[in-house]
Amino acid sequence: MTDPIRLSKRVIELTGCSRREAELYIEGGWVTVDGEVVEQPQFKVEGQTVALLPGATPDQLEPMTLLLNQPAGLSFEAAQRVLTPESRWPDDRANVRLLHGHFSRLSTALPLQPGASGLLVLTQDWRALRKLNEDAGKLEQEYVVEVSGTMTENGLDKLKRGVRVKSGELPPVKASWQNETHLRFALKNPRAGLIASYCEAVGLKVVGMKRIRIGGVPMGKVPVGQWRYLGLVEKF
DSSP states (O other): OOOOOOOHHOOOOOOHHOHHHHHHHHHOOOETTTEEEEETTOOOEESSEEEEEETOOOOOOOEEEEEEEEEOOOHHHHHHHOOOOGBBBBBBBOOOOOOOOGSOOOOOOOOTTTTTTTEEEESSSSHHHHHHHHTTTTSSSEEEEEEEEEEOHHHHHHOOOOOOTTTTTOOOOEEEEEEETTEEEEESSSOTTHHHHHHHHTTTTEEEEEEEEETEEOOOOOOOTTTEEETTTTOO
16 A cells, blocks of 8 residues: 655656656646546645646736626625636636636636626736726726616616716716616716716616626626626736
């Protein structure tokens, strides 16, 4: 009987590579143990068969950006727990091999309106994070808002011109009816509660809201609680 050893050590014995290269092979999803991919360098092996998949390269993982259709009312920490291999949208067209490393060291920007569901960006890519933070005032966010009540006369025109309220004046906003109970709003870097304030100003009450787009990136048909990868050609 032999004592269990770390998978990374077995890969070193197998390939003659360095310790860091062994870790990169494993974290990159290139190493199998008895035919099953294992991504943890510290995984202990004994007599199992360890092998490298064809095309294996010891490259650093590319930083990923994930787009979650977040259920309403979740904190960022709770939203991260929704991200699992099983909750990836089955129809995701991004040509990306799913790896457990894609779920670590995630950051977010442009939080949802309070109580809203919809598009939440979680990224490992500092370039995407910088884009979202630095261009927050330029990136249009689109929300679909379910409302109740009766809109005041010429309510849409008032929203498009700007609305005076007790606390001051709300700036002009792009708004249109999607159907008889849902409004669409397109606005840039809205402060928390702004959409609800717009609705109240024209006699409506928010029942629910969902963010469906940030800049040039839509949520698409991803169901609530599922996620997809940001596509290679998609740009915020």
